[in-house]
Amino acid sequence: MLYVYDFVNKRINLFDENLKHLKILKFKGKSFYRFFFIVDSLFYGPIFIAENGSDRIYVYDMNMNKKFSFFREYPDYVNTRKKEAFYKGVSSFYSSLLMDYNNEKGIFAITFFYPSKKTIVYFYDKNGKFVNKQFFVIMNHYRFPRFLLSYPPKYPKSYENIRITSLNFYKNKYLVLAYKIEKFSGKKYLGEKAYILLINIDKAKIIEKKEISPGFRILNIKGNYLYAKNFDDDIEKLHVYKIEGIE
Secondary structure (H helix, E strand, O other): OEEEEEOOOOEEEEEOOOOOEEEEEEOOOOOEOOOOEEEOOEEEEEEOOOOOOOOOEEEEOOOOOEEEEEOOOOOHHHOOOOOOHHHHHHHHHHOOEEEEEEOOOOEEEEEEOOOOOOEEEEEEEOOOOEEEEEEEOOOOOOOOOHHHHOOOOOOOOOEEEEEEEEEEEEOOOEEEEEEEEEEEEOOEEEEEEEEEEEEEOOOOEEEEEEEEOOOEEEEEEEOOEEEEEEOOOOOOOOEEEEOOOOO
């Protein structure tokens, strides 16, 4: 079964293995932000904009009825602004979530697209129960550029911004986190560099770092295979890599 998410129309289209359209599932409530997971016939995903003080990850059944919700965390840099209605959209954007699910462990790993001084990964089980959280530093002496939360923003002469592009489990021992460092001079974009981190889950320790093409985007990791696309390709294509040498 193939599930295709239609964000604009708040629905999910179902197709069979021959790409025959079977049915449409229409949300009876809020819609997911960018993606969702199916676990034990339930849909899990971060909602687009959460109400102040409410849960941010919703769980629906196959009839798109809400079953329960969980996760109320925000980055520290929006804590002072998330209650102000004027900044609600800006704060929601910069506190957007990335997730992945590990079937064997039965846990979700959750982090923010835009980290603060420390990157935090939260772990929850499929019942929405908190398991633990881990902290690690992507780049020394980095702080989220808080002026971006203001309107209109007052751009400094230069600044850097970290944006996490993907978070995936690899086997049961590792997380693979991809991110970009974007550089600006005022409003002028100067360029970016992109990297992949291999993180030991038990120790919250970065054990390998590799620079990649800025257009590279991890789509998924299954077994020893990494699936990706590269926005620098002239024609969009799927890239498949075999992961070797990591036990």
